[in-house]
Amino acid sequence: MTPRPRAIVWSVARHSLLLAGAAFILLPFVWMISTASKPQTEIFTKSIHFIPHSFALWDNFATAFGKANLWRFLLNGVVVTVSIFVLQVLIALPAAYALAKLRFAGREVLFALVLFCILIPPQATAIPVFLLFHQFGILDSYAALIVPFTISAFGIFLMRQFFKTVPDDLIEAARMDGISEFGIVWRVMLPTAIPALTAFGIFSVVAHWNDYFWPLIVLNSEHLRTPPLGVASFRNEEAGTNYGPLMAAAIVIIAPLVVAFLLAQRRFIEGITLTGIK
């Protein structure tokens, strides 16, 4: 019975450490919500207080929605992320199927090239792609936001690894039943790959919803701005130093991802354990 008190001490220490870590990570979010709930006069006080003395969240939301077209930014975010994901799937699935299940000369070399592409950071190709799009004259458009991400080397790699685990018998049964090779991709492989596809979807949507770098480079028009860019411009031009509405706008743009996470928490965790990364 002697180790009992020591176990309690250890347990307390452990939990305090974890709580401290959690608090550290949550603090910016709490600060954002707190700031968004304060009137202008309370934001710039010397004393730190999380609970606002006068609750101004709804006013700040109203100001944010009034000053900038937040709905438009959210819509742009949805259009861009959904288009990117759909196109990525259309390209990655057949490619992954070929790399995993078809036998052809040079398959391993191609796969090595795909792996190599994962290593190239998007910033490295940003300037050449920008110049190319300038030549095509598609800068400052939805196409400029979507096209560079339609071929996802990571997506091809992830789906290829998953397809490797699908038994060959299933594919051969499909061939005997008269399903074409493309039919096999969509009718047989896609339904069995839903968990992997969900994982990939999570990574893709989160990455492109939050992407700041590329939209900043290719966009000029305000009506095409994606949510992070919209909020950033908000700070510079629209709201000036008015941090209340700015934080309220930040809440609005992260809300879809937070809600999606809460709704599909189990899938998120499954997806991330499946891929074993991040």
Next chain:
Amino acid sequence: MAKIELNGIRKTFDQTAILKGIDLAIEDGEFIALIGPSGCGKSTLLRIIAGLEPQSSGEVRIDGVQVDGIRPSARNLAMVFQSYALYPHLTVFDNIAVPLRMRRHSALARMPLVGRLLPGRARTEHGIREDVERVAAQLELSALLKRKPGQLSGGQRQRVAVGRAIVRQPVGFLFDEPLSNLDAKLRVHMRAELAQLHRQLKATFVYVTHDQAEAMTMSSRIAVMIEGNIVQIGTPAEVYENPRDIRVAEFVGSPKINAMPGVIREDRGLEVLGRQLRLNTTAAAGRCTVCVRPERMELGHGPGAIAGIVTHLEHLGAEAFIHVKVDRIDLPLLARVSPDQQLPEIGSAIHLGFSANAVRIFDAAGKRIDVTAPARSERVREKALG
């Protein structure tokens, strides 16, 4: 219904020869079993017939038509896989309906959403429903049509796989070890069901297995494949009683046939373990192997009986196996006896004998040697003369 002919089928993977020139004519409506140890190429041969694997050389003909280069689905054969290969996301009904939908609907009608609007689709779909339900009733799957494969037992999945194969009425069926994932009891049951199905459909069945009990009980002919060659083709009784090669003799039959070293003498007589057999052969003198099935071994003394020590007994209820260690042979000899009789004790000395017609002799290369018993009438006459 179809006759399947294979002429000079060869297959090499990276310079390893898997099939070394297979010639085989499978008659219309026949149930032929391809058996052999694992790695003998039997599954590869089946996949070549199906069109899932291209052969390196040789040709496959179905009903006289060369089908090389024709897609698997166009060969009008159905295949049942060892893992059943059911579509995990589809219900039993949809699994069985897939081959019909792929055949009867146009590509446009198979499209999601758009297809539903096409005229005539509903009528075709109705026909498919009738066919699927007929097959499901035949295989006693009617109650399970709405389930997914994951909710079925092994035997039920097996029946769904068979249903998917028979629903489009192909000319031939290919089975790739379809029962090996089932437990022993179910396997015996499904054996009877498949044999019954063959009698009903009267279609050509090609059945790959390494389980000789399946081959012996269901098929009208057995082709024994060893190391990429068909070594012998014949009825189950023929292959069992008259193996043309020692590898066939050893592969077919469980427990394994007893093999003993023997000698063909210059005077055409035969000896085994130094004892003379009352048999003659026309083969050249030299070493040979004398084989006797365990059930043809007899306990007790007699002319030419072999002495040994009982090392192990296996009592299986309906029969018993006696393992007898004999000098100069590594493996113990096996005798399969009725358990009614008094079984010898382990460690006791025993004599084993066998009659002349139980003996199968193979030369040093493993080929069967024909032997003749000196005609009894001749011997009688000799005696009479003497």
